[in-house]
Amino acid sequence: MSTVAIAVSGINASDNPAPGTGVARSLKEDPNLECRIAGLAYDALEPGVYLDWLFERSFMVPYPTASDDALLQRILYVQQQFGMDVVVPTLDSELPFYVRNAEKLKAAGIRALLPTEDQFRLRAKDHLQEVAAQAGIEAPAQRLVSSHQELIDAVQALGFPVMIKGALYKAYVAHTLDAAMNLFGRIAAEWGYPVIVQQRVEGDELNVIGLGDGEGGDAGLVAARKLSVTELGKIWTGVTIRHPQLEAAVRRFVEAFRWRGGFEMECIVRDDRIWLIEINPRFPAWVHFATGVGVNLPARLVRLALGLDTERASDYPTGKLYVRYTMEQISDMQTFQNMITRGET
Template sequence: MIKVAVSGINAVDNPGPGLGIIKGLREGSTPVSVVGLAYDAMEPGVYLTDLIERVYLMPYPSEGEAPFLNRLLYIKEKEGLEVVIPALDPELPLFIDLEPRLSELGVRSFLPTRKHFKLRAKDRLPVIAEATGLKTPATFAVSSYEELQRALSRLRFPVMVKGLFYRAFRAYNSTEALQYFQSISAEWGYPVIIQEIVEGEEMNVVGVGDGEGGHFGLLAIKKLWITSLGKIWTGVTVKHPGLLEAAEKFVRHFRWRGAFELETIVSGEDIYLIEINPRFPAWIYFAVGVGLNLPERLLRAALGEEPERDWEYPAGKLYIRFTDDLVTDLDLFQRMVTRGER
């Protein structure tokens, strides 16, 4: 029985990947006991006792490395933690930096490098696109009102206004663009990304790189219906040769290690790279459901084993996300608030 910690158990309107990862681990051939890592006592995963045996509140990554590491060491001491699968962007830099030390202490992971993590910055998309044969929308990194106006003068509305790592808004005029520019820069700093909107079909690829130029499986999907936050609600598996070839080039060129997602817009013969995520997406259970248990393959890689590399999957399989209801005892919430664990 492998004791695995998984974060991102916030299954809300902007869901984290954690529950999909855990469901995949549960359905795998490697017996696991799951510890949930939460940042808020109200995260729904805290209360899913049939899926997650134990849950611990974590300090926010912004508090720094020391409290974060101390909390992980406390969890290891209490639970015998063997593997951790982080699933949220803000915590990844800490886990990446701590990976060597945690490994020495017996807590293993399989993560991108710091260099890989930096590729997720939206101003790095042209570098990735050139290496993979993809295109990118016209993109401008701006740090002042004057630069914003110059960028807007070269694009047609609507445009996307994005933070370098977080936040994205669609602006339909200059007033909205300025409002979003100010909001993002106040929260996340500069530069702010102003990007052309490309019309087409939204297609994404999820995979796990082996760190040596190969991979442990890829899955391509097309979004059919998205929420107001841009999150997939229904989707279908596709086999788009150009997209899958680009994903293989990405893994090979950058020698990617660990989970990743490529977000693209496909317009006719053109494929535009929109975003890269250095982790599993919230829809990762889709891969499990069609026979590619990527979470378990990641777990086996973290354990130093050789995962399967077969990645045949059927096209035309439908994914549907749905909401659910749960009634439980208030005692669970009180324990999380007072003790930080359950």
């Protein structure tokens, strides 16, 4: 295979890291994948811009909310300047754009492996019950609320503690009505309505990262338990596990929905019961953990996007530890200046 030009977004490796740098690391670590990677950044200070051993170049791109045309034109510009055989978007907020414009990008020679619009909608928390049912597992009882009275009714029906969640982002536990009201207000102010009030389920939080081939099969899964998290709830350390019933449920989900692309399933497990808490329609920020234990999902995604055969095995050892750490990179003001003035490195 000749050198593949790949664009990767979500290169903000901050205290709330996006998946992009983990994706890029994974791609670079595949000995059979010759690639050049362009970072797509929304801010000139996204750390990935300065990690030149991962991203040969970086380009500023407009937020997808600006307009489809603006982002589309910018992507075509990046293809012109750097080349782009495959694009790997990693942020929820931009996925709708890439899904909507998949055919246009494909016509321009840019391949991707993305969920369909219907699949993408499954991530919405009001679809949780449906997805859980297809996977043969449970979902916590929940109510969608848009007013204080609806919130009060919901917590009375579900009982404390409850989880107060935004439709797409944020989740907090509330033990009292006052706390629930406060959290409801905060989430509504930031993310709008509806706000989700969900039964709090006790158990082990186990997450699975995987890749669906779009034909009902998977091209790899890795399950992990978070051992420690940051104040923002992001994984800091984790350990690989193998939970047969959980893996079977994930495979049922992939088969039922013919999932296409990367995904993460967040579940609570207690004894023989499994509850689906969340589906993320893209790789999580800990994607490189899977690569580190021998299941390089980003590389497999790129091969599938290009229509090539790929390894599909999920052979990995349990008890492998994932330890995130903080590292500094010394760069030059010139790089920042170029991003600001020219929009590219």
